[in-house]
Amino acid sequence: MAGKISCIVHTRNSEATLEKALSSVDWVDELVVVDMQSEDETLKIAANYADRILKAEPAPRIDGVRNTFLKELNHQWALVLDSDEYLALDAAQNIKSLIKQHGDNFDAFAFPRFNYLAGVPLMGGGRYPDHQIRLFRNGSVKWHDSNHQLPEVITGPDRLMKLTPPNCLHIHHPNYENLQEFMAKQISYALNDTYPQDPAAFEFSEYIARAHEQLALRSEPQTDGDVSHALALVMAWDSLLRGLIHWDRLDPKPPLNYLSALPAGATKVPHSKIALRKMLGRHLAWKHILAALVYRLRRLLHKFKPGRKRDSQ
Template sequence: MPNRLSVVMIAKNAADVLPECLASVAWADEVVLLDSGSTDSTVEIALQAGAKVFINENWQGFGKQRQLAQSYASHDYILMIDTDERVTPELASTLKAVLDNPQPDAVYSIARRNLFLGRFMRHSGWYPDRVTRLYARSRYRYNDNQVHESLEAPGAKIIPLKGDLLHLTCRDFASFQRKQLNYATAWAQERHQRGKRVSLAGIFGHTFGAFCKTLLLRAGFLDGKQGWLLAVVNAQYTFNKYAELWALNQGYTENKTL
């Protein structure tokens, strides 16, 4: 008998993207959605699709929210996805095959195809952009990071799967920029709390390095105009992270949890 799958996601005000996400995993044994205080129809959409919905407005960061969401799942394996992601038919077939015969002490990585300003990127560090998302519920969980959280799986073998996870990263540029700024602030606050410091020279060194890494080392120029724009966006994000950390170090910014 195959192992059973719980698809787990966290959400807030995702009504515009949630229906297609849920439709792409309708074949799963269970869908668990943890909402963090939506004011749109996110909760209603999830319930109508048959998802198990829970609410936690005590936001402590992405890592802890994913941990809590996973605690509501009841099946053998977890597939952790975001509301702006879609499981392709090829990936769904691969996942079902894995559940029939999973390898012990293994977690599974999935290639994401990221959308940026109308183009699914093929370079720029945005493809294959592998993320470890399929794992045994009883053995692994996400770390506590406020942002850029990842699965804790020490000693586990990471097996790449066939098939892509479509990620609607940047559908609206203004919204994308606001999200990036929030991520940068949370990143800086977390590093500051750990006692990390940065100099002015470090700010500009990291910023220039991010631009060159995206455009040249990761062949962003092959993604055309979107590749050039993404290189600038990545540099801007890096600048915001380190400038905010520097400001916190100097006492110019209040360290408040988002």
């Protein structure tokens, strides 16, 4: 039905965080939990809040799974929340107001997100505002088979509205209790990701370049102190780890050439590239950087198109 909202939450052994997540969206018109064979108290908690609980096989990459279950929702607008996230008390009022005021001009809305380490929000190194596309007209958004990548707005980037912080609705994401938990999850994501299978196209220097890039982008001690340096080092290490996993899965394996790759990788990160990523989104893949640039240009043209009233955001 027009204007009504379905919320979908995917779970897998989520008992520690699920109640806070579901109670923050208990105002929606339909609440659907998709459980991937939880073995703890997840289903018991979900039964207290959900209108429906759907069963799914465990999946190493959650993003692509979302598309299948979005088709199960009954209402026009879809709200997506992870089981370790929650919304503030005024979320219902803010989301309904967004749809009422901007639903005719936009199909999707990107909310800023606070990410926490040991209960403290991380404000630097590209971890804020960390916009997430979580409210959209069902059928207008598509996820790809990956882990924690932004979905594609298939009706076009000009149909996406990004909320401007700080005075707007936020997602709260208490990610990690400590650095060790962060490292363990990065290893899991890297091992369960997909990699190109053509040995001839493999260049370890590309992963080294990405490691240099992560060090440059993620270090902001003026906002997050030494934690910023620690997280930057973990993300640089993650880039190298992914390169080795990629190489290990190739058959035949090409030469690693790690010594020659070190200087080659360092030269692939010009200052202009770093500056552009800082401006448009440090955490994004390049395809999303380009999409963000196209979005900004289209919004600018849209605002100054003759005879068209400017949208207020």
